[in-house]
Amino acid sequence: MGVPRKPVEPPTPEAIAFLERAMEQYGKAAYNFAYRLTANEADARDLTQEAFIRVYRAWRSFQPGTSFLSWMYRIITNLHRDELRRKKGRYQEELPEDNAPQEFGGSKPLATDPIEDYMAGQLGGPLARALSLLSPDQRQVIVLADIEEYSYQEIADIMGCSIGTVRSRLHRARALLRRLVLREQQAQP
């Protein structure tokens, strides 16, 4: 990842113990979350690695008694957003805005079936293909609401937006997924 790194402080026994426990208990969840956001193993690895380095650097600021996983997801969400902003400068067409009409990839003509196009062109499982139809923000909301089962308030806290925004993104994402999911279901034996 191209995230600029601040100096990492030399290891202390407390920091090592914190990081060790964090990776042991939450590494899998963090990696899967990152994978669902990026739909790409290499990017998910980089994102998770950077997130744990952030955790190590900021471990003193973690408030005991609060949800570590929510904190972790917030770090991953912010890192992912930063990374997308950087990429957006280079590949503007890859990132449809939330409020803009959904172009299914921006430059692709709508005369062809966008779902068919994506299904044919994407690797990975059905979920990865489905999530790739969504904007990054919509993807985050769907993952947090439907897979991680967070409340709107928790999602708003993690994503740093209002409940109203969460609600509208979720609704829009579900509308986009409707056709694809129903088609996937019919295709299953």
Add this chain to the structure above:
Amino acid sequence: MHYDLETIDDYLHGELDEAHDAAVHAHLETCVPCRAAYDENATIRDWIRAAADAEEREFPGQISARVWETVRAAKPGPFAFLRTGWRPLVGLPVAAALAFALYVGHPFAHGGPQPGIAASDLLLEHDAQMADNPLADHGMVVPASFVDSTQPTSALIEAVDTTSASDASDGR
């Protein structure tokens, strides 16, 4: 009356308040189009969950290896010594320097304004003299602080002795 899809989504996620939740629940029992919309949304959510379970991945060992590598390669920052066991070694000299600076910076230390005579000091001195001076009943006693410093103390003592001696001879 039908509920909009957002409200049905909110119901699906358990985000409605108790009264609203009960109303939507009752409505879905009887309204076929709303029930169909709810079922569709529930289907999408369930499919996403099932797909997520099926595609779940293990935590790659190379991530932790790379994280530890970064942590071990860390160099101390310019102020890192303040966060380590050096704290007492740094703190003591800093405290001593601060104490010295306070002392030197205080007006007493470099001939600044002298302290005035506190009223309470005067009263204490006055009380002490009233108690010791046998002439206390005969007039006001001037505190020593107000005595002209140019007059030698021995002259004052002599004056008092002379007065006492003449009083004694008069009495005879």
